[in-house]
Amino acid sequence: MNSTITAEPRLSTYEKIRLTRSAHRATASDYIRHLFTDFTELHGDRRFGDDPAIVAGLAHLFDMPVTVIGIEKGKDAYGRMNRHFGFVGPEGYRKALRLAKEAEKFSRPVIFLVDTQGASCGKSAEERGIGEAIAENLFELGTVRTPTLSLMIGEGGSGGALALAVADEVWMLENAYYSVIAPESCASILFKDPARAPEVSDYLKLTAHDLYSMEVVERIVEEPESFAEGELLDTFMDKLASDLYGKLTHLSHEDTDRLLAARYEKYRKIGRYPIYGAAAKKRRGWFL
Template identity: 60%
Template sequence: MTTEITAYEKVKLARSSTRATTADYIKGVTDKFIELHGDRRFGDDSAVIGGIGTICGMPITVIGTEKGHDMGERMARKFGCASPEGYRKALRLVKQAEKFSRPVLFFVDIQGANPGAGAEERGIAEAIAENLYEFGAVKTPMLTIVIGEGGSGGALALSVADEIWMLENAYYSVIAPESCASILFKEPSRASEVAEYLKMTAPDLNGFGVVERIIGEPSDFTDDNAVAKFMSDLKVQIAEKFAQLKKTSVKKLVARRYDKYRRIGKYTEL
């Protein structure tokens, strides 16, 4: 376990190409997985992997953004920057999970939603909004694990859940520190300092009540044995959490989820 590293060093670790990606997690924590493609409207977004699988025998729906490891994979995965089709595929699969009472597991690792002209033309903002709107009231347990980058609205739209867990070196932020430094201080070089200001690390989010659990990570993601051990431990944690959430009535679950978000910056009592 690493300690005493700066927020910006964590941002760099979160972006490292050797880090486990969604595909690695799916392989590591599910017994079986069947990928399901497409938003049934326009296309299939290669930046978002979704499908059904089992975890310790329990059927679940898994959705996550995938960056890929090398340049070829990263290009094919559009660097994990989800497009409207990715968010709409996720919505379709979440609705399907609700229908069949399957818990939903999100893996978040995204720099930000696709900032392209086509994404705007196909309503990226509406696609994100729709997911926030729907996921808050989905009648099945939902768990999010931020495994790398939690980049703004693009991450948010694949992370509304009953609980959010974060890897110890992941980040979750309203804006990338470089962009924030550039906009507010006109100096992108101040990113490291701004990363501290933004309070974007796992302990920060845990302190705000946004993140429930911080997951210790292997010191080296290229160490196969360490990663295998990490994945099998995580698998047990996820299965236990879903088993626990499944015991709660869905009505209570949805009410609690509403309250969780409602409490973040609450000043008014009606």
């Protein structure tokens, strides 16, 4: 099974979006259980409380101590309600940043597992500073002095996802999406008709293949045919763990100042779309 794929997608854009919302898809807790050993969950932002939408703690990736921070949606109705359906509140983002800064202190690589339709937008989240919490993560994670890697395992909705995706590398599962807005919301705004979401989703360029072509993500991870427990899932997780270990080992050997400079430039160049040259045509041909 290849870890990076560039072949044409097998599903339509909206079919992929629906697939990411399936209750049968692996969640952050499933990845933590399969990829890591000795996981010890940590709680609280040391300001207000704990956010169950963020599951985070210390673990080992083979023999490498790491910090793992994931957005957990839950699977059944009770689990999703308990996890706030993956809508992270300000204390969740502050907990994530607290653990990332702790990882920096002990030189542990950080792995983010992203799967959310967006940040919490309720009255209480606004009162506790959800906008400020997201902004602080964007600023601080850009300069945290330890290797970081963000893995999009399902939905990647707007600033709620971006707040855990400022990293040295961003990988996406082949059927995941990463977008400034959900297609249903976009269709409601543009056409006053959420039923036009399948049409709008193609224009948003939110799939792993779209974002790889724009150099927003570094790798597309091929998915197993099923996320049900069994040999296919075990093979997928074993390969993913090996790939993560290899990449984080490489990043750990990089000079820290050079790592930060590359991270800074990675995000500065997003949105710069060259319209001339063979390289641009080869990688970004769809909008030329």
